[in-house]
Amino acid sequence: MVRSFTRLAPVLAALCLGTSRLSSALPSPAASDDIASLLLARQSADNTSASGINTNNTADCTNCTNLGNFANPIPVSSLDPVVQVRNGSYAGITIAPIAAEATLSGFGTNGTQEAFLGIPYAQQPVDELRFQRPRSLNQSWQDVRSAKRYSELCFGVGTDDDYQPPYVTYKLGERCLTLNVVRPARQDEASKLPVFVWIHGGGFSYGGSGDRRYNGSFIVDKSVELGQPLMYVSLNYRVQTLGFPVGDEASQAGVQNLGLYDQRLALHWIRENIEAFGGDKDKVTIVGESAGGASMYFHLAAYGGRDDKLFRSVIAESAYYATGLDTANNTASRNDQWTSLAQYAGCGSNSTLECLRSVPLETIKQWSINNTELSIFNPVVDGDLVAKDLQQSFLVGDFVKTVPVVLNNNLDEGISFGVRGVNNTADIVSALEESQALPDGWSTQDALRSLAQIYPDNEDVYPPFQAGAGLLPATGGVLGKNDRRSCAIFGDLRFVGPRRQATELLARSSQAAIYSSRFDQVSYKSPITAGAQHFQEVAYVFRNPLDTQNALGPLRKDIALANEISAYWISFVASGDPNTARDQGKLSDGALYWPKYDADGERSQVAWVHDGLGHRSFVTPDTYRQQGMQLLMALRSGTFKPSDFHSSHTKRDEL
Numbered sequence: 001m002v003r004s005f006t007r008l009a010p011v012l013a014a015l016c017l018g019t020s021r022l023s024s025a026l027p028s029p030a031a032s033d034d035i036a037s038l039l040l041a042r043q044s045a046d047n048t049s050a051s052g053i054n055t056n057n058t059a060d061c062t063n064c065t066n067l068g069n070f071a072n073p074i075p076v077s078s079l080d081p082v083v084q085v086r087n088g089s090y091a092g093i094t095i096a097p098i099a100a101e102a103t104l105s106g107f108g109t110n111g112t113q114e115a116f117l118g119i120p121y122a123q124q125p126v127d128e129l130r131f132q133r134p135r136s137l138n139q140s141w142q143d144v145r146s147a148k149r150y151s152e153l154c155f156g157v158g159t160d161d162d163y164q165p166p167y168v169t170y171k172l173g174e175r176c177l178t179l180n181v182v183r184p185a186r187q188d189e190a191s192k193l194p195v196f197v198w199i200h201g202g203g204f205s206y207g208g209s210g211d212r213r214y215n216g217s218f219i220v221d222k223s224v225e226l227g228q229p230l231m232y233v234s235l236n237y238r239v240q241t242l243g244f245p246v247g248d249e250a251s252q253a254g255v256q257n258l259g260l261y262d263q264r265l266a267l268h269w270i271r272e273n274i275e276a277f278g279g280d281k282d283k284v285t286i287v288g289e290s291a292g293g294a295s296m297y298f299h300l301a302a303y304g305g306r307d308d309k310l311f312r313s314v315i316a317e318s319a320y321y322a323t324g325l326d327t328a329n330n331t332a333s334r335n336d337q338w339t340s341l342a343q344y345a346g347c348g349s350n351s352t353l354e355c356l357r358s359v360p361l362e363t364i365k366q367w368s369i370n371n372t373e374l375s376i377f378n379p380v381v382d383g384d385l386v387a388k389d390l391q392q393s394f395l396v397g398d399f400v401k402t403v404p405v406v407l408n409n410n411l412d413e414g415i416s417f418g419v420r421g422v423n424n425t426a427d428i429v430s431a432l433e434e435s436q437a438l439p440d441g442w443s444t445q446d447a448l449r450s451l452a453q454i455y456p457d458n459e460d461v462y463p464p465f466q467a468g469a470g471l472l473p474a475t476g477g478v479l480g481k482n483d484r485r486s487c488a489i490f491g492d493l494r495f496v497g498p499r500r501q502a503t504e505l506l507a508r509s510s511q512a513a514i515y516s517s518r519f520d521q522v523s524y525k526s527p528i529t530a531g532a533q534h535f536q537e538v539a540y541v542f543r544n545p546l547d548t549q550n551a552l553g554p555l556r557k558d559i560a561l562a563n564e565i566s567a568y569w570i571s572f573v574a575s576g577d578p579n580t581a582r583d584q585g586k587l588s589d590g591a592l593y594w595p596k597y598d599a600d601g602e603r604s605q606v607a608w609v610h611d612g613l614g615h616r617s618f619v620t621p622d623t624y625r626q627q628g629m630q631l632l633m634a635l636r637s638g639t640f641k642p643s644d645f646h647s648s649h650t651k652r653d654e655l
Helices: 002-014 019-023 035-048 217-225 248-253 258-277 291-305 332-344 352-356 361-369 390-395 425-434 445-454 483-509 538-542 556-575 626-637
Strands: 082-084 089-091 093-095 113-120 144-146 178-184 193-199 231-235 279-289 313-317 405-410 514-520 604-611 614-621
Touching (some): 082 258, 178 217, 178 258, 193 258, 193 291, 217 231, 217 538, 217 556, 231 258, 248 332, 248 352, 258 291, 279 291, 279 556, 291 313, 291 390, 313 556, 332 352, 332 361, 390 483, 390 626, 445 626, 483 626, 538 556, 556 604
Parallel strands (some): 089 144, 193 231, 193 279, 279 313, 313 405, 405 514, 514 604
Antiparallel strands (some): 113 178, 178 231
16 A cells, blocks of 8 residues: 555645545555444455345446446345335345454444445436536336445546555446445334435545445444434545536536535435435534535535525534635636646547547546646536635625534644745745645735744744644655744645634524534544644544554543544534533533634634543633634735734643
C-alpha cells in the first residue's frame, strides 16, 4: 500500500490532501474483528455458493444494464431478511451478535442486525447515461434480488490496485449508484425508526460507502443500547471526472455537479422506500464529513434553500464552502483540462460529451492516473441545485431554516492542508496566492498587514495543532519556521472559519436549534504531533476497529469518548436534540448538557479535549482566533475593510 501512496502523491498535492488523509481514506485489511469483516466474509461465501446469485460487479444479463448487480433471481431461505420496495424485493443478510471477548479490540455487538447492501437507487450511469444527471429506476421485477454485497466504488482518484488484497477488494467503476441499509433485526413498516444517512467525504474525488470504517454497525448497536434504536444508510455518489465534469460544454449541457444530483436522488429514494425497511421517512438525518460535510451545506442551500422535506436534521463534520475559493466555474484551466481529456480519448473539439460517453472507462481512468490537476473537478455554481456560491447562500439566508443542525470542527484541521516550508509572512502570502485560496484582487497591502498582525509570528499565540507541546508535525516534507501559522490560516480559511460563519448565520435565521462542537483528540494510530487533524473524529463516531488506519484503539479514554460522542449523535438523529440520552440517564454521571448556539450571546460550543490519559468535555465560547477568521471570511466574500480589523491574539490558555 505504501507503493500506492507514493504513486498517488502528486494527485494528493493537487487535492490539498496530506498522505495521512489518504491512508485514512483507503480500505483496510479484512479481519474477524468487526461486523464489517463478517459482512465481507458472508459476501465471499455468496460469491462461491451454488445458489445462482449474480454477485459480480458487472451484471452479465442483457436486460439489466442500468440495474447494477441484481440481475438473477435467487432462492430465498427463511433465514434471509426480505424487503419489498417500490420496484421489487431484495434479500439481505442476518448478522449475529459478536462477543466482545472474541475480538482483538474488545468491540462487540449485543443484538442481531440485518444488512441490505448495494441497492441501486438510480439507473446506473453507463453508456448514454454517462455524464448525465441521474435517472430514477424505470424497471420493476417479481423475483427477489440479492442485496448481499457492496457494489463497486464510483471511480475517482486511484486505481483498482489501491483497493486490492491484502486490503478489502473494491472495484472502481460506474455501476456504483447504490446504497446500503443496516438495521436492528426484525423491523417492519410499523417500526418507524429514525434514519441516519451517511454521505462520505474524500474531496469529491474518491471514497465510497463500502469503506469498513463507515459500516454503521456500531451506531445501530449503540442506538439500541441507548433505547433510541435507529437504522443506518450509506450511499455512493459519482466523484471526480465522472461526477463533476467541468468547462463550457458541461455548463451548457447542464451536466455539472452530477455527484450532488446523485446524492439528492438517493435522498428521494430513501423518502420513497425507507418505510419498507422499518424507517420513518419524516425522521431522516443526513450526516457527512469533509466533502460529505460540504454536501450538507449544499443540501441546506439547494435550489435557493427550497425545503423538499428530504431530511429532518443535519450533522456537518469538518464541512467547508466547496464553491468559490478554488472552484470558480468555466475558468481557462477547467476548459483546458476538459480539452485534455477529450484529446486523450480521441474525441474532436465538438460534441466531446457525446464522444466521451462511448469511450471505454479504462481510457478515462488512464487519463486521470496521469493527471495532476484533478482538484478542479469539484462542485461549481450551476444556477440550479447550486444556485449561488455557498458562502453567499448563507450570507443572504438562502437555506432551509426549519431543521436543527450540528456543526463540528476538529481543532487542527489545517495540518493536512497548510502549505509547508514557509518561514515568514511573505512566504505565507505567496502560498495563498499560488494555491488560489482567495479571490482575485485580495492581496492588497492592507490585507497583508492585517493578516500578519492577526496571525503573528509569535510563540505565545496558540498553535494550530497540539503537536506534542508545540513540536512540529511528524508528517514528512520540508518544514519551515512558520508552518504553524500556515496551518492555522489554511485550516481557518477552508474549514473552521466557514463552520463558525455558517453556525452564526444559521443560528440567527433558523427556526430550529443549532449546535456547535470542537473535537481535540488524537486517535489511536495517529501521532500526537499531528494533533486533532482532519478526519480524526470519524474513528469515534463509528468506533473504527484496530486494523483500520484510523483505528479507535483499546484505550479506555478512547472508548469512553466514542461512547459519549456517538450518544450525542444518536440522540440528535433520534430526536433532534443531542441531549436526549443524557436527560434519560443513559450517559455517565456528570455528562454535560449541550446548549444551543446563540450567535448574539455566548456562542457556546462543546469541546472534547484530550487531557493526559483521559479526556474532558466542557462548554466554551466559540471565539478562538476570532478576528483571524473574520478577516479570512471577509477576504473570501469580497467585503474586507482594513478599518474593521486590528491585532487580537488567542493565547494557549484561552482554549
